Amino acid sequence: MPITRILIANRGEIALRIHRAAHEMGIETVAVHSTADADAMHVRLADHAVCIGPPAAGESYLNIANIISAAELSHADAIHPGYGFLSENARFAEIVEAHEVIWIGPKPEHIRTMGDKVAAKKSAGELGLPLVPGSDGAVETIEEAKKVAAEIGYPVLVKAASGGGGRGMKVVPEEGQLESLMSQAKTEAKNAFGDDTVYIEKYLGNPRHIEFQIFGDGRGNAIHLGERDCSLQRRHQKVLEEAPSPVLSQEERMRMGGICADAMAKMGYRGAGTIEFLWENGEFYFIEMNTRLQVEHPVTEAITGVDLVREQIRIADGKDLSCSQDDIEFSGHAIECRINAEDPFTFAPSPGKISHYHAAGGMHVRVDSGLYAGYSIPPYYDSMIAKLIVYGRTRERCIMRLRRALGEMVIEGVKTSIPLHQELLEQDDVLSGDYSIKWLEDWLKTRG
Ligand code: MV4
Numbered sequence: 001m002p003i004t005r006i007l008i009a010n011r012g013e014i015a016l017r018i019h020r021a022a023h024e025m026g027i028e029t030v031a032v033h034s035t036a037d038a039d040a041m042h043v044r045l046a047d048h049a050v051c052i053g054p055p056a057a058g059e060s061y062l063n064i065a066n067i068i069s070a071a072e073l074s075h076a077d078a079i080h081p082g083y084g085f086l087s088e089n090a091r092f093a094e095i096v097e098a099h100e101v102i103w104i105g106p107k108p109e110h111i112r113t114m115g116d117k118v119a120a121k122k123s124a125g126e127l128g129l130p131l132v133p134g135s136d137g138a139v140e141t142i143e144e145a146k147k148v149a150a151e152i153g154y155p156v157l158v159k160a161a162s163g164g165g166g167r168g169m170k171v172v173p174e175e176g177q178l179e180s181l182m183s184q185a186k187t188e189a190k191n192a193f194g195d196d197t198v199y200i201e202k203y204l205g206n207p208r209h210i211e212f213q214i215f216g217d218g219r220g221n222a223i224h225l226g227e228r229d230c231s232l233q234r235r236h237q238k239v240l241e242e243a244p245s246p247v248l249s250q251e252e253r254m255r256m257g258g259i260c261a262d263a264m265a266k267m268g269y270r271g272a273g274t275i276e277f278l279w280e281n282g283e284f285y286f287i288e289m290n291t292r293l294q295v296e297h298p299v300t301e302a303i304t305g306v307d308l309v310r311e312q313i314r315i316a317d318g319k320d321l322s323c324s325q326d327d328i329e330f331s332g333h334a335i336e337c338r339i340n341a342e343d344p345f346t347f348a349p350s351p352g353k354i355s356h357y358h359a360a361g362g363m364h365v366r367v368d369s370g371l372y373a374g375y376s377i378p379p380y381y382d383s384m385i386a387k388l389i390v391y392g393r394t395r396e397r398c399i400m401r402l403r404r405a406l407g408e409m410v411i412e413g414v415k416t417s418i419p420l421h422q423e424l425l426e427q428d429d430v431l432s433g434d435y436s437i438k439w440l441e442d443w444l445k446t447r448g
Contacts, residue, residue: 001077002317003027003077003078003102003313003316003317004027004028004077005027005028005029005030005047005048005074005075005076005077005078006018006022006027006028006029006030006076006077006078006079006080006104006313007029007030007032007067007070007071007074007076007078007079007080007101008022008029008030008031008032008042008046008079008080008082009032009061009067009079009080009081009082009085009086010042010061010080010081010082010083010084010085010087011033011034011037011040011042011061011370011381012040012042012370012381012382012384012385013368013369013370013384013385013386013387014082014083014293014295014368015031015042015046015082015370016041016042016045016368016369016370017082017309017368018080018082018309019031019042019045019046020309021307021309021310021312021313022080022309022313024307024310025310025313027313028047028048029045029046029047029048030046030047030048030049030050030070030071030074030076031043031045031046031048031049031050032049032050032051032052032060032061032066032067032070033049033050033051033052033060034051034052034053034054034055034056034057034059034060034061034380035051035053035054035055035060036054036055036378036380037378038051039375039376040370040375041370041371041372041375042370048074050070050073050074052066052067052070053066055378055380056380057085057380057381061085061086062085062086064086064089064091064092064095067079067086068095068096068099068101071096071099071101072099076101077101077102078101078102078103078104078313078316078317079096079101079102079103079104080104080105080309080312080313081104081105081292082292082293083292083293083294083295084382087105087292087293088111088114088115088290088291088292089111090108090109090111090112090115091108093105093106093107093108093111094108102316102317103316104271104312104313104316105271105291105292105312105316106216106269106270106271106272106273106291107218107268107269107270110267110269110270110291111291114288114289114290114291115291116161116162117159117160117161117162117163117164117199117288118137118138118161118197118199120288120289121137121199121286122137123267124263124275124286124289125286127262127263127264127266127267128259128262128263128266129259129260129263129275129286130259130277130283130284130285130286131285131286132201132202132204132278132285132286132287133152133201133202134148134152134156134199134200134201134202135148135199135200135201137199138161138197138198138199139158139182139198139199139200142178142179142182145158145178145179145182145200146175146178148200149172149175149178149200150175152200152201152202153202154172154173154174154175154203155171155172155173155174155203155205156171156172156178156200156201156202156203157169157170157171157172157200157201157202157203158170158172158181158182158185158198158199158200159185159198159199159200159201160185160188160189160192160193160195160196160197160198161189161195161197161198161199162189162192162193162194162195162197163189163192163193164288165236166235166236167188167192168185168188168189168192168193168198169185170182170184170185171203172203182198185198186198204278204280204285205280206280206436206437206438207278207279207280207285207436207437208229208231208245208247208278208279208280208435208436208437209229209230209231209233209276209277209278209279209437210227210228210229210230210231210245210247210248210276210277210278210279210284211227211228211230211274211275211276211277211290211294212224212225212226212227212256212257212260212274212275212277213225213226213227213228213272213273213274213294213297213300213308214260214261214264214269214272214273214274214275215264215271215272215273215308215311215315215321216264216265216267216268216269216270216271216273216315217270217315217320217321218268218269218270218271218315219268220265220266220268221265221320221321222261222262222264222265222269222321223261223321223323223324223325223328224257224258224260224261224325224328225257225300225304225306225308225328226243226244226253226257226300226303226304226328226330227243227244227245227248227253227256227257228241228242228243228245228296228299228300229241229242229243229244229245229246229247229433230296231435231436231437231439232424232430232435232439232440233437233440234347234440234441234444235441237338238295238296238338239337239338239417239420239421239424239440240335240336240337240338240421240424240430241296241299241335241336241338242299242333242334242335242336242395242398243299243300243302243303243333243334244303244330244333245279246395246432246433246434247279247433250330252282253330256277256284258325260275261325263275270315271291271312271315271316272292272293272297272308272311272312273289273290273291273292274289274290274292274294275289276288276289276290278437293308293309293312295338295384295387296336297309298334298336298366298368298387298389299334299335299336299389300334302332302334302364302366302389302391303330303331303332303333303334303391304328304329304330304331305329305331306322306323306328310322331393332391332392332393332394332398333391333392333393333394333395333397333398334389334390334391334392334398335389335390335398335399335402336387336388336389336390337387337388337402337406337417337418337421338384338387338417339369339384339385339386339387339388339409339411339416339417339418339421340383340384340385340416340417341377341383341385341414341415341416342383342415342416342417343415344415344416344417344418344419344420344423349379349383350383350414350415350416351376351377351378351379351383351414352376352377352413352414353374353375353376353377353413353414354371354372354373354374354375354376354377354411354412354413354414355373355412355413356373356410356411356412356413357371357372357373357375357410357411357412358408358409358410359371359386359409360388360404360405360406360407360408360409361408362401362404362405362408363401364390364391364392364401365388365389365390365391365401365405366388366389366390366391367386367387367388367389367409368386368387368389369385369386369387370385371385371386371411377414385411385414385416386409386411388402388405388406388409388421390402390405395433399425399431402425403422403425406418406421406422406425407422423447427443429443
């Protein structure tokens with residue numbers, strides 16, 4: 001039976017994004033919402049809506065029992081998790097499938113493997129992806145740690161196996177500090193994740209974050225859709241993303257993308273995924289894999305013309321990939337600015353009522369947002385309220401258009417990061433594409 005009604009287990013712009021793809025395919029949608037989101041645009045747009053609990057995400061958007069109940073009540077035959085919330089929860093994926101509801105996502109076993117950093121790295125290595133030099137799996141003792149570190153050379157990085165978002169990482173400059181930093185890392189990991197497993201890697205001092213978008217059909221076929229450069233981050237939150245990366249040639253793209261697609265084909269991966277690498281001096285080093293659609297997926301859509309959510313739904317419905325690798329053409333350049341309801345200088349959240357709203361428009365300008373005039377941004381969730389995605393034939397034209405579009409955006413009533421983006425797009429290093437994962441935080445320190 002083909003999918004006829006999708007429950008969207010998410011909120012905000014990504015819920016709208018999924019609704020739009022579904023409707024274009026003739027599929028009905030069911031919104032779920034907390035009591036704080038009763039007036040949200042994702043609820044208004046959907047064909048059906050179910051309240052799943054109070055404002056706290058733990059009691060609503062993360063409440064598995066309530067979401068499954070909502071799916072049964074609304075006769076949804078599939079669930080799309082979006083990003084964040086339950087999107088990388090293997091147990092949720094299993095529960096969805098056990099209820100004979102189609103899970104629009106990867107196989108639960110693959111979500112689980114990639115969620116464990118040590119298992120993910122082991123798997124990535126076996127699949128032929130290039131790894132950061134380091135320990136072969138978890139490091140149990142200080143003797144073992146010293147041996148590995150001496151082999152790869154200092155500085156090294158001690159990472160928590162259950163870590164994520166940079167939590168539980170310690171840079172160790174020399175052997176004298178290894179023992180104390182490793183025990184600190186273990187204590188922090190134990191407290192944060194209830195798991196003190198750590199592993200060791202060579203510390204890369206000034207890399208870029210480059211990630212490849214892949215798609216698999218779950219039956220041994222996979223393609224890649226090129227890369228995104230997400231190096232401009234603050235505290236592990238991406239600020240601006242672009243595709244293609246300013247540092248890769250078409251040859252390097254197809255070589256590395258081919259390695260990623262081959263790896264995914266070999267593992268029988270199903271659906272959308274992102275393989276994250278650090279890139280330094282022309283070399284790629286696998287760091288982790290995200291088994292979900294990502295916030296920044298529209299820049300890939302802009303340069304390839306492929307609707308990634310449509311593709312996810314097709315694959316979940318048992319169809320083949322809609323195109324082969326040879327059909328994928330990369331054209332032009334796209335940049336996404338994440339617009340947050342926050343102070344552009346202090347980054348303090350700025351929830352509240354939107355008094356005036358006008359989205360930028362014109363050729364090659366896309367705004368993904370659930371905002372409208374009169375809407376109140378609730379204080380309970382992520383501060384990202386809109387994404388501005390701009391395409392141009394060249395990177396230069398993309399940037400010119402992006403500046404124009406940022407100038408057209410009107411979001412009044414709350415503070416937003418629009419002025420930050422406008423300032424960023426005047427910086428020589430951003431204009432030339434000469435930045436690493438360190439650049440943004442270094443620049444913020446020197447900013448007037
Ligand atoms: C690293 C690294 C340097 N060397 N691994 C941060 C979060 C996690 N996803 C991986 N992270 C890093 N791993 C080695 N061997 C530097 C980072 C890192 C980082 C990576 C991507 C984007 C932004 C970052 C900011 C700080 C540190």
